[in-house]
Amino acid sequence: MPELPEVETIVRGLRAPCVGRIIERATIKWKRHIAAPSAARFAERIRGQTIRAVNRRGKYLVFGLSAGTLLIHLKMSGDLSIVAADAPAEKHAHTIFHLDNETELRFSDPRKFGRVYLVRDVEEVTGQLGPEPLDESFTAAGLATILKSHRRQLKPLLLDQTVVAGIGNIYADESLHRARLHPQRQSDTVTPAEARALWRSIRRTLSTAIRNKGSSIDWMYRGGAQQNYFRVYGRAGEPCRVCGRVIRRILIGQRSTHFCPNCQRS
């Protein structure tokens, strides 16, 4: 599933070809892609809108329009691309935005879990999200407060989008290894120094992954390279890059979790 670095990579790629373009109309082949409003109202309201900005909030792509905001969540298998209007149709391009310069923004989604929203107030969709981990407003002290106020294991806490936005299974494991914290450690036992290490680790992990254009792992077509530098994710049975001990894989709340039993003591 694409996480913050992969979504950010897509946003950066779409900004130049999308900003300033007019959406002439949308083709909706899979009505349930449209989470809000109804597919019919969506098709009506999207017509003639100018794309003013392309940004990201958590794992959502956020398109500022002349009236309202278009949000897209890629979920498990979604991808967005700009192609020439006469490019061959793609089997899984269930929602297509026809732009005013003979190009199309195609939302391809083989597993159909992705969702599209058109709202007046962006908070209707993103209001429950936790802080953006790369924002200046996300501080070490802020993270320490979050950890103290929850009594949960670190791994599921980091995956909770209402706690911190944008982190998924890959970058939670990577961040915890870099911070030398066990994924099952109770959040309220984390010391201020450890919280600062985790804060620094989350930011380094995500910004390095963005520099490498994310990871090409479940979705091979994006060209990211971060998978070549994974510390623990997907490396069960291989040696830890720091200490040489064998990386372990366990299940925490149904999610596979990778860690080094030596670097990340419980």
Ligand SMILES: [Zn+2]
């Ligand atoms: Zn290790």
